[in-house]
Amino acid sequence: MSLRHAFSKLSPALKTSVSGARTFAASAAEGGGRKVAVLGAAGGIGQSLSMLMKMNSMVDEVSLYDIAGTPGVAADISHINTTAIAKGYMGDEQLHDALSGCDLVIIPAGVPRKPGMTRDDLFKINAGIVAGLVKACAKACPNALINMISNPVNSTVPIAAEVLKKEGVYDKKKLLGVTTLDVVRAKTFYAAKAGVQVEKVDVPVIGGHAGITILPLFSQATPSAPLSDEDIDALTIRTQNGGTEVVEAKDGKGSATLSMAYAGAMMGDACLQGLAGKKDIVECSYVESPVVPGIPYFATKVVLGPEGVAEIREIGRMTDYEQSWFEKMQPELKASIDKGVAFVNETM
Ligand SMILES: NC(=O)C1=CN([C@@H]2O[C@H](COP(=O)(O)OP(=O)(O)OC[C@H]3O[C@@H](n4cnc5c(N)ncnc54)[C@H](O)[C@@H]3O)[C@@H](O)[C@H]2O)C=CC1
C-alpha cells in the first residue's frame, strides 16, 4: 500500500502535507500556525508522533521535549521537507521554553508495560511524571489543549485535572484523555470480521482505557453487519485486550508505539481542526463528563471546537450485552479516578 493511500483517511491538513501537494503552511484562516509540543518525544510513541505532527500542515512548530535524546530526534525530523519547524528541548530547565506559546500539548511521557503488568502497575512512576509535566503546562501554556496518552489514562487524566485546579487554570474543555487507539482497534477488528471496507467503519468506544473499562459499542457500528453474539463477544474482548496483545507480542520490549503514534496523530489533528473552527469534528475521548452519574470522567464521542471539547455526546442505546459490561466497568473506573485525585491531594 502506498503511503499516499495509507493516509487517504487523514484530514486535508495532514493529507496535503504528506502528499507534498502543498509546501507552504496552511494560512491562519485554514487553521495553520499552530505550535504543538510532544512531551516524551524521544520515546517509542514520541518519535513517530513527533514526525507525524511535523507532517501536519496546520502545525508551524513541533516542540520535542524529553529528559534525554531530543536533540538527535529533532535533528532527524527537522530534515523532513514539510513546513513545520522541529525543535528539541531536553531536561527540566528547557521545559518552559518547549511549552511557551503552545496550542496543543501531547503527553506520551512515562514507562510502558511489560508482560504480566496492568496499566495500573505504571501508576507509581507515571503519576509523578505526568503531574510534573502538567504543572509546567499550567505555568507556560495555560490555554493549551492537553492530550493525555501516558498510562494509566483512567488515573492520569484526573491527576492532570487536579494539578491544573491547584494551579488555578483548569478548564475541563481543554483536557482530553486519548482513547483513540481503542477506536482504531475496534474499527480494524470489526471490519475484518464483518467483511466491510475498514476506511468506511465507525465504532464508538466508551468508558476508559484499561481492560474491562474499554467498551466498544458494536451495536452502533456502521456499516452494520449481522454478526453473531459469539462474534460480538470475541470482538469486544479482543478490543479490551488489544494493548495486552501487543505487550505480549513485543515480549518485554514495551507496548504499542506505532499504532499509538498513528492514533495520537489522528486525535491531535482532530483537536487542531476543532481549534480552527472546522465543523463536525468528532472523536471518542476520556474527559470530565456528566454522562454517567457518579463517574466524573468517562469516554464517549465528543465534538471538538475552537475551545476544545464543545459538546459531550450521550452513550446512546446499548444492547443487554453492552449494558452488562457498562455496569461491570464502573467500580474499576471510579477507583482509578479516586486514586488519581488522592495522589495529587496527598503529594502536591
Ligand atoms: N493511551 C494509550 O492508548 C496508550 C498509552 N501508552 C502509554 O504511553 C506511555 C509511553 O509509552 P512509550 O512511548 O512506549 O514508552 P517509552 O519508554 O518508549 O518512552 C517514554 C519516554 O518518556 C520519557 N520520559 C520519562 N520521564 C519523563 C519526563 N519527566 N519528562 C519527559 N519525558 C519523560 C522517557 O525518557 C522516554 O523517552 C506509557 O505510559 C504507555 O503505557 C502506550 C500505548 C497506548
Ligand SMILES: O=C([O-])CC(=O)C(=O)O
Ligand atoms: O497496553 C498498554 O500498556 C499500552 C496501551 O495503553 C495500549 O496499547 O492500549
